[in-house]
Amino acid sequence: MTANIEHTLDRDSLSFTFTSDFDAPAERVWQVWEDPRQLERWWGPPSWPATFDRHDFVPGGESRYHMTGPNGETAPGWWVTTSIEPHSRLELRDGFADQSGEPDPSMPETRMTMTLDEQDGRTRMTLVSKFANADELDKVLAMGMVDGMTEAMEQIEGILASTLKR
Amino acid sequence: MVAYTLSRDEIDRLFQALADGTRRDIVSRVIEREQSVSALAERYDVSFAAVQKHVAVLERAALVSKRRLGREQIVSSNIATISTAQDLLRSWEELWQARAVRIAAILAEPAKTNEGKEE
Numbered sequence: 001m002t003a004n005i006e007h008t009l010d011r012d013s014l015s016f017t018f019t020s021d022f023d024a025p026a027e028r029v030w031q032v033w034e035d036p037r038q039l040e041r042w043w044g045p046p047s048w049p050a051t052f053d054r055h056d057f058v059p060g061g062e063s064r065y066h067m068t069g070p071n072g073e074t075a076p077g078w079w080v081t082t083s084i085e086p087h088s089r090l091e092l093r094d095g096f097a098d099q100s101g102e103p104d105p106s107m108p109e110t111r112m113t114m115t116l117d118e119q120d121g122r123t124r125m126t127l128v129s130k131f132a133n134a135d136e137l138d139k140v141l142a143m144g145m146v147d148g149m150t151e152a153m154e155q156i157e158g159i160l161a162s163t164l165k166r
Numbered sequence: 167m168v169a170y171t172l173s174r175d176e177i178d179r180l181f182q183a184l185a186d187g188t189r190r191d192i193v194s195r196v197i198e199r200e201q202s203v204s205a206l207a208e209r210y211d212v213s214f215a216a217v218q219k220h221v222a223v224l225e226r227a228a229l230v231s232k233r234r235l236g237r238e239q240i241v242s243s244n245i246a247t248i249s250t251a252q253d254l255l256r257s258w259e260e261l262w263q264a265r266a267v268r269i270a271a272i273l274a275e276p277a278k279t280n281e282g283k284e285e
Binding site for chain 2: 020032038041043127
């Protein structure tokens with residue numbers, strides 16, 4: 001089974017959209033978010049596995065997790081689940097925590113909306129992320145710049161490629 | 167992953183530097199070709215000192231470098247950091263691609279005996 005993944009960067013709303021299709025009903029896909037033992041198997045990469053020390057999967061509920069690196073170093077993070085519609089929709093804020101595990105207000109924060117749409121036993125998971133730290137506007141503008149820079153970099157790569165051919 | 171390729175301070179400085187329209191424009195211009203602070207100042211409706219300040223912020227974020235050439239200060243782009251900013255975006259994509267693949271792997275596992283249990 002593979003996940004078909006699409007992503008788009010919306011220049012106007014400056015949000016990221018990520019879509020993947022899973023060969024499972026929505027109720028089953030929901031479990032990988034709801035069950036902390038399943039969640040920690042995919043949230044962190046294999047080299048930085050996540051451990052959810054707390055996972056209050058209710059509206060307004062908070063989660064605390066840490067990811068453990070190859071040399072035992074830890075990167076703590078947090079969620080606040082702002083809205084839940086079982087098997088269909090989830091909204092949360094995700095951010096970095098300080099070493100005590102509590103939210104670090106100086107660090108970037110992501111707002112995420114996850115929706116599940118089931119059709120014929122298959123489920124499309126759509127994830128929309130918006131960067132939002134204390135200075136949300138700054139972050140959004142920065143993303144716009146990154147997009148612009150992608151174009152600039154492509155131009156530079158093109159110039160380099162044609163120079164090397166000579 | 168974003169958090170491990172740049173320090174938190176570096177990410178902060180990068181985002182803060184890019185949060186301003188004039189600074190983004192300065193970066194775009196010096197990507198095309200390096201130029202002096204005074205040449206940049208002519209382009210904007212702000213004082214030379216203000217442009218100098220913007221350049222200093224970009225310099226701290228390592229997005230541009232500045233060198234002296236006679237009486238001029240020449241600003242050039244720092245491709246390494248610019249591509250790092252680009253990597254931040256790419257990292258986000260890769261992060262979710264990898265997560266989706268791991269979710270698919272979990273979903274592909276045979277149903278456990280306790281799955282579908284009656285409450």
